[in-house]
Amino acid sequence: MTEHQPAEQESGPIVAGEPFTGLVAKGLSRSFGEVHAVVHMDLYAPAGQVTALIGPNGAGKTTLLLMLASLLAPDDGTISVMGIDPVSDPAAARAKIGWMPDTLGVWEALTAREILTTMAKFYHLPAAQIPDRVQELLELVNLTPLADQKARVLSRGQQQRLSLARALIHDPQVLLLDEPASGLDPGSRVALRSILRRLAGEGKAIVVSSHVLAELDEIADGAVFVNQGRSVLAQSVDEASGQGRKYSIAALDPVALANALGTLGLAFAEGTGRRDSVSVTVGTEADAARLLRDLVQEGVDVCAFAPATGALEETYMSMKVEQP
Numbered sequence: 001m002t003e004h005q006p007a008e009q010e011s012g013p014i015v016a017g018e019p020f021t022g023l024v025a026k027g028l029s030r031s032f033g034e035v036h037a038v039v040h041m042d043l044y045a046p047a048g049q050v051t052a053l054i055g056p057n058g059a060g061k062t063t064l065l066l067m068l069a070s071l072l073a074p075d076d077g078t079i080s081v082m083g084i085d086p087v088s089d090p091a092a093a094r095a096k097i098g099w100m101p102d103t104l105g106v107w108e109a110l111t112a113r114e115i116l117t118t119m120a121k122f123y124h125l126p127a128a129q130i131p132d133r134v135q136e137l138l139e140l141v142n143l144t145p146l147a148d149q150k151a152r153v154l155s156r157g158q159q160q161r162l163s164l165a166r167a168l169i170h171d172p173q174v175l176l177l178d179e180p181a182s183g184l185d186p187g188s189r190v191a192l193r194s195i196l197r198r199l200a201g202e203g204k205a206i207v208v209s210s211h212v213l214a215e216l217d218e219i220a221d222g223a224v225f226v227n228q229g230r231s232v233l234a235q236s237v238d239e240a241s242g243q244g245r246k247y248s249i250a251a252l253d254p255v256a257l258a259n260a261l262g263t264l265g266l267a268f269a270e271g272t273g274r275r276d277s278v279s280v281t282v283g284t285e286a287d288a289a290r291l292l293r294d295l296v297q298e299g300v301d302v303c304a305f306a307p308a309t310g311a312l313e314e315t316y317m318s319m320k321v322e323q324p
Contacts (some may be wrong), residue, residue: 021047021082022205023068023174028077030063037063039229040077045205047082047173050196052216053209054316055226061209062102064226065176068207069099082173082205095123098172102179104159108152112143112162115151116169123170137165142191156183164195175199175206181215193219213313223312225319233319240311242284249295250277250304260298264291271308279308 023045030038038060045051053061066072068079070086070093079086086093107115116134125133138144141161146154151162160183167175175196181189189212196219200206210216216223217237225233249268251257254276261268261280271277282288292305309317 021173021203023082023207024078024080025064025068026078028064028067028079029075030067030072031075036229038067038074041226041229041231042234043068043207043224043231044234045174045207047205048200048203049221050200050206050208050219052220052223052312053207053226054213054216054223054312058228059226060229061226062178065099065178065207065209069097069176070094071099095170096173098167098170098175100163100167100175100177100180102182104151104163104166109150111148111150112138112154112165113147115162116165119166119169125170133169137168140168140195141165142188157185157188160184161188164192168199173204175204177206177208177210179210180208181210181212189215213316214310216312217310220312223315225316227319233315235312235315237311240315243311243314244281244283245311245314246279246308247282247288247291248277248279248304248306248308249302251295252301252303254278257295257300257302260295260300263298264294266291277304 023043025041025043028038028041028043029036041060041064043051043053043064053064055061063072067074068081068086070081070090073087081093082096084093084096086097107118110118113134116137117130120130120133135144138147141164143158143161143165146158151159154162160180164177164180167177181192184192193215196206196208200221208216208219217240220237222234222236223240224231225235248271249257250271257278258268261278266280268278268280271279280291282291288305288307292302295302307314
């Protein structure tokens with residue numbers, strides 16, 4: 001990656017003596033023999049926000065999440081989960097954490113309802129409240145018709161929705177989600193965005209690791225980019241949206257579009273989609289709005305005008321991530 005330094009998120013730095021609500025990791029390291037999976041990683045995920053965790057395969061994202069979830073002890077560094085150290089008090093930390101791994105895992109012989117009921121008992125929910133809580137979550141993730149089907153017969157996407165419900169069973173204050181959109185159909189992805197934004201609005205600190213960067217633009221408030229076991233950049237989505245990125249433009253008359261762009265002094269490249277289009281680098285969203293206006297004033301019949309990539313994807317691609 002290029003040399004980006006970790007930046008403060010929009011909500012500001014942590015000030016000594018002030019009450020803190022959120023999830024903080026500082027200088028986390030973890031090795032497996034000679035493999036340094038995580039090297040002095042930092043992450044700040046404020047309550048009331050969705051923080052995306054972005055990086056290539058092998059960057060250390062899952063190892064970081066396992067440490068944050070108190071399922072793996074760090075070799076070095078500190079973690080605070082709503083003010084609790086999960087290393088010294090894992091039980092208290094786990095009571096505040098909802099963990100969604102990238103696969104459902106065990107208990108495939110149980111039904112969806114039985115899995116949620118069992119998890120509720122593990123978290124010591126009052127017995128009288130468990131049936132209503134289970135039904136509430138089945139409805140939330142749209143699994144009510146499949147509530148009494150065994151988990152092993154559920155599709156990948158249905159198992160992902162069940163895994164999310166399982167993570168939410170005890171109403172945690174912190175959510176750690178590893179590839180939650182994997183296997184979801186388009187409708188379920190829209191529902192996931194709505195659920196996570198609502199949960200953030202309720203004050204939960206949410207960390208989402210995902211390779212579906214276009215989804216993260218719609219879900220996240222900020223992002224932490226990692227590579228080769230290190231955190232290399234923290235950026236709000238507003239900051240990402242305000243940076244230069246490529247726009248894809250198509251017109252009824254491609255020649256007229258090319259001529260107008262030349263008149264405006266803008267360089268362009270051939271688009272990558274099937275439609276005849278061009279790609280133009282634009283500084284900000286305000287610049288994009290002016291470009292669209294100028295093209296129309298030049299008499300170009302524009303039929304498509306949109307970012308060629310999402311804001312966070314543009315940051316990711318511009319950082320020239322090195323694959324392990």
